[in-house]
Amino acid sequence: xxxxxxxxxxxxxxxxxxxxxxxxxxxxxxxxxxxxxxxxxxxxxxxxxxxxxxxxxxxxxxxxxxxxxxxxxxxxxxxxxxxxxxxxxxxxxxxxxxxxxxxxxxxxxxxxxx
Amino acid sequence: xxxxxxxxxxxxxxxxxxxxxxxxxxxxxxxxxxxxxxxxxxxxxxxxxxxxxxxxxxxxxxxxxxxxxxxxxxxxxxxxxxxxxxxxxxxxxxxxxxxxxxxxxxxxxxxxxxxxxxxxxxxxxxxxxxxxxxxxxxxxxxxxxxxxxxxx
Numbered sequence: 367x368x369x370x371x372x373x374x375x376x377x378x379x380x381x382x383x384x385x386x387x388x389x390x391x392x393x394x395x396x397x398x399x400x401x402x403x404x405x406x407x408x409x410x411x412x413x414x415x416x417x418x419x420x421x422x423x424x425x426x427x428x429x430x431x432x433x434x435x436x437x438x439x440x441x442x443x444x445x446x447x448x449x450x451x452x453x454x455x456x457x458x459x460x461x462x463x464x465x466x467x468x469x470x471x472x473x474x475x476x477x478x479x480x
Numbered sequence: 481x482x483x484x485x486x487x488x489x490x491x492x493x494x495x496x497x498x499x500x501x502x503x504x505x506x507x508x509x510x511x512x513x514x515x516x517x518x519x520x521x522x523x524x525x526x527x528x529x530x531x532x533x534x535x536x537x538x539x540x541x542x543x544x545x546x547x548x549x550x551x552x553x554x555x556x557x558x559x560x561x562x563x564x565x566x567x568x569x570x571x572x573x574x575x576x577x578x579x580x581x582x583x584x585x586x587x588x589x590x591x592x593x594x595x596x597x598x599x600x601x602x603x604x605x606x607x608x609x610x611x612x613x614x615x616x617x618x619x620x621x622x623x624x625x626x627x628x629x630x631x632x
Binding site for chain 2 (some may be wrong): 401
């Protein structure tokens with residue numbers, strides 16, 4: 367049941383922020399909404415209900431690492447698309463491996479720290 | 481304010497006409513799948529790994545792909561390939577997402593630090609306001625820096 371709720375809420379909030387990105391201009395400004403906290407807003411209320419505020423705060427700490435990984439991912443996409451002339455879809459999908467590498471590296475560091 | 485940085489932010493609702501129903505559905509499915517995956521990751525590997533997926537790039541890849549396709553379609557109707565324009569539009573979108581991602585880190589930091597001691601009904605809207613405000617500030621700041629560099 368929780369997974370179904372997460373799916374519905376995540377789908378709705380991601381769609382909403384995507385729509386904002388579609389209609390807002392200039393395009394460079396609309397790009398900000400590509401990194402909107404959509405998954406977090408769909409997930410955190412349920413987490414607070416199930417694990418309490420302390421449990422949700424632990425996930426938010428990891429989210430900081432995920433967000434820095436997202437920053438590096440987006441910078442890499444900007445550079446590759448504007449300088450290396452790669453195709454858009456393979457770049458956006460392929461660079462997700464960079465996000466995973468940086469995010470899991472950050473998580474490994476968090477797991478070792480007190 | 482200098483004209484180069486006094487860019488007016490506005491809506492273009494006509495842009496919605498170019499989006500097909502299956503494109504809305506694919507975004508909904510992707511967003512839902514990532515949110516569900518975040519829950520499964522927490523259940524299997526704990527909150528440290530699950531939390532990473534709260535900052536997964538769920539919107540950008542589909543958005544950039546659509547942007548590229550729409551820009552190429554526009555140019556194709558004019559008898560041009562549009563590949564370069566599509567790629568540059570996606571690069572611009574990625575640059576915006578990079579600034580949004582920095583603000584996303586601030587969003588997560590605020591929740592991490594304040595949620596254990598304050599009501600969620602205050603912290604979550606406050607974090608969203610911080611994300612929006614900081615995103616806009618970074619975007620404006622970049623415009624200002626580019627303007628000043630070009631003016632030298």
